[in-house]
Amino acid sequence: MxxxxxxxxxxxxxxxxxxxxxxxxxxxxxxxxxxxxxxxxxxxxxxxxxxxxxxxxxxxxxxxxxxxxxxxxxxxxxxxxxxxxxxxxxxxxxxxxxxGEVSEGKGILSFELGADGSGGKHLYLDEKDHTIMNGREVFKFAVRQMGESSVNVIEKAGLSKEDVDFLIPHQANIRIMEAARERLELPVEKMSKTVHKYGNTSAASIPISLCEEIEAGKIHDGDVIVMVGFGGGLTWGAIAMRWGR
The missing domain is CATH 3.40.47.10 (Thiolase/Chalcone synthase)
Structure with a gap:
């Protein structure tokens, strides 16, 4: 290209x-x-x-x-x-x-995007352009929303938890990530973990993790992948996709 x-x-x-x-x-x-x-x-x-x-x-x-x-x-x-x-x-x-265009049954199968402006006070930039976070409230929101959104996109795609081959969560906090994995009943090796190497890179964390898992040979043609993230706003998004062209 x-x-x-x-x-x-x-x-x-x-x-x-x-x-x-x-x-x-x-x-x-x-x-x-x-x-x-x-x-x-x-x-x-x-x-x-x-x-x-x-x-x-x-x-x-x-x-x-x-x-x-x-x-x-x-x-x-x-x-x-x-x-x-x-x-x-x-x-x-x-x-x-x-x-780009993909064959039938491949690519993004379903998605969920959402926002809750009432939670904006828990994660924001102050007047000095410094990140301010209420860790406890963000944690509660993230654990709930990451799990719910992951299940929702699977159901929207007409799939079950057993159909999911790999989970790529936003790399914010290992406990939040593990909560999403447990909600999908996936084994540990089926979840991407890069937070220990790069920290929380916000909008970059999911594409970085996706790239690393592809290069490591952990994602194959036809695999069902769930990607899910949350952030300031508060915002969230999840996608179920079948890898391949």
Missing amino acids: AAEDIDMILVATVTPDQAFPTVACMIQEQLGAHKACAMDISAACAGFMYGLVTGKQFIESGTYKHVLVVGVEKLSRITDWDDRNTAVLFGDGAGAAVL
Whole structure:
């Protein structure tokens, strides 16, 4: 695939270099994808899920053939290094995927996106652009929503827990991740874990984990994968997909 084959660039991030031009436009220029439209999506750690679903809709409508979805964060820019509650949690990172047409029964089978603005006070940026988090409330929300959304997308796809081959959760906290895995009744080896290497990279964590599991040979053609994330907003998103073209 050449850069000119990309029709749309979607970048999920809450740490852009500036308000505008967007990161998506900067990537368009650097890639030489001059035919592509470009925009950023701000949905915190659920941003990559929002990007995948948005790209899916444009492809299924026939508007575009190829959509580049990027999750990228430089959380070191918005971390208060004097706050021991949050300074040890976050990392910088980036991951990307190109969406295109797939054969029947492959690709994104179902999805769920959601938001609860009343919980925004539990995870936000203060006037100094430092991340403020009520860890206890975010934990309760994440454990509940990650599990519920994972089950919901499986059911929407007409599948059962036994059909799931691999879980790629947002890499925020191992206890939250384990709660989602247990809700799906998956063995430990069927869940991606990269948080110990990179920390919480927000919108980048799911594409980074997906890439690592593919390169490790843990995801195969026809496998059913559940990807699920949550973030500030509060926002959440989950996708059930069958890997392959």
